Amino acid sequence: MTKSVPELSLKAFTVGDAAARAAFSADLMRGLQDYGFIILRDHGVPLDLLAEAYGQAQALFALPEATKRQYAAGMRGYTPFGVEHAKDSGHPDLKEFWQVGHDPHPDAPADEPFPTNVWPAEAPGVEPAFRRLFDGLNETGVTLLRALAPELGLAEDFFDDKVRYGTSLLRVLHYPPLAADTDPNAVRAAAHEDINFLTIMVAARGGGLELLDRDGTWLPVVADPTCLIVDSGDMLARMTNGVIPATTHRVVNPTGPNVSRYSMPFFMHPTLETSLAVLDSCVGDGARFEPVTAGVFLDERLRAIGLKK
Numbered sequence: 001m002t003k004s005v006p007e008l009s010l011k012a013f014t015v016g017d018a019a020a021r022a023a024f025s026a027d028l029m030r031g032l033q034d035y036g037f038i039i040l041r042d043h044g045v046p047l048d049l050l051a052e053a054y055g056q057a058q059a060l061f062a063l064p065e066a067t068k069r070q071y072a073a074g075m076r077g078y079t080p081f082g083v084e085h086a087k088d089s090g091h092p093d094l095k096e097f098w099q100v101g102h103d104p105h106p107d108a109p110a111d112e113p114f115p116t117n118v119w120p121a122e123a124p125g126v127e128p129a130f131r132r133l134f135d136g137l138n139e140t141g142v143t144l145l146r147a148l149a150p151e152l153g154l155a156e157d158f159f160d161d162k163v164r165y166g167t168s169l170l171r172v173l174h175y176p177p178l179a180a181d182t183d184p185n186a187v188r189a190a191a192h193e194d195i196n197f198l199t200i201m202v203a204a205r206g207g208g209l210e211l212l213d214r215d216g217t218w219l220p221v222v223a224d225p226t227c228l229i230v231d232s233g234d235m236l237a238r239m240t241n242g243v244i245p246a247t248t249h250r251v252v253n254p255t256g257p258n259v260s261r262y263s264m265p266f267f268m269h270p271t272l273e274t275s276l277a278v279l280d281s282c283v284g285d286g287a288r289f290e291p292v293t294a295g296v297f298l299d300e301r302l303r304a305i306g307l308k309k
Contacts, residue, residue, distance in 0.1 A: 003213065006039065007227070009040075010042050013025070013146075033244060033245070036247020039228070041224075044136070045228070049129070053172075054262055055125075060098060061096065071119075071120055076100070076115050080096055094175060094186055096176070101134075101168065103116070137202075138268070141200050145198065153279070163268055163271075167294075168266065169269070170265075171264070171265050173264065192305075193247065194232075195235065198233065203229055205263075206259065209229070209263075212247065231247060233246050243282045269298065272295030276292050277291035
């Protein structure tokens, strides 16, 4: 029997009765435990917005390199090709990307780093499309955490105030066609685990995403372009004592046509002061992880992947 990532309908939770909501929560928990990934349909993010965002991504990365570099602003705006690498990897990933975060807000904690988002004047459609996509994926992430909370013995709204003004990021990725002189040891995205609570990703335009299955084999993650792909990250793994693991995944180089690949993951992060201490319901025979704040953990990981000095 061929294995595949489970596919769930978010409508079961958002408009279903109590039994349907509970079944969705259980299926979400099981999918993240067994695979680290689920595929989500009926998610509520407008399908025309997904198509529009991909069109704007193509326009954005088609800009001249010198133009894009004018918008390099740390954790906002542009990050050039070959800057980021997987933790413990000596080879840069074969990608460039643009990042969007929460806008500064008067109700946000004073110590949250909400720099102003950066928008390219040369591609005016980028800002409205990516703002709407950020908001839609953020809302989806809040809903998924509400669905997950009861499976962890928590109140449904447990995560709400932790992520409302967190350091979440929408990353719009471009993996260009491989150059003739590409380092044979470099891949589009080397094997890694995500840093955050959850990643909610618009199904990519172009294949290559693979997860490391529990049996040690690589399993392709294939989804219809109308779906979202969800995976659990290291912060959630720490809080749950590994009950929900962070699953290793990668993006391999193309074996067919050597064309661009575009991807748009939304990384749902808590506030910097959020404690990642193991939840009481998950301690079991003892906590496997030392208590740490999300800010300290994030800082450590950003340095490890080359995005912070």
